[in-house]
Amino acid sequence: MTSSLNPTRGKLLKRFAQIGPYIREQQCQESQFFFDCLAVCVNKKVAPEKREFWGWWMELERNNEQLIYRYQIGLFDKNGDWLHQNISKNDVVESINETLIRFHEFLQLAVSELEMTLTPDEKMNKFPLPIQP
Template identity: 45%
Template structure:
């Protein structure tokens, strides 16, 4: 495999990562560091849409040598658009885990098939069961 194929450009990576779904936060990405998140469960769906908060996960994906390290966290996405590291209620955990697992499978498959890059879970990553 050529060196160019092993180290794709930032723009090729962004295009491939965007194709996975609505998770990539392109404005928070830079070369070698990519940010994703997923609003899995509404905290209180009786509130108006602009006042809603969500339980979910976020991911910082960092290129280290020839592989990516994934650091996942779980928490609450607040009204001001910030993630708060916080334990989700039991009623939300299974859906958060499901969306994270589905996403992670797509991420690994995309990076492996398109670029022959692997993904490892960082030690600081939250454990999904």
């Protein structure tokens, strides 16, 4: 029987999937996890397969019982790639901020239930949105 003090990768993935549609399992590796959120459509008049979105993505790296996170915001382009970009529209920034903060609260709860710690990456001190560790 596996102790909750050392959850397996499978247990982490299962718990992260319960948070919502943010985890991208195909982009995860053994001790690294990838999450994202397509928060605001750039142009709804474009065909769905060619739409671009403003949003955020997060990389989470496991280091024993610690999970180190790093968020970024930008554009999810029509090729399916995230591009780091500054966003000048206040309503877009607010939408991204709302979804990111809500997700982060769910993530904090999940991590505490797994008896692990959630720690910001050192690069998070330059992140433009307010995230509480």
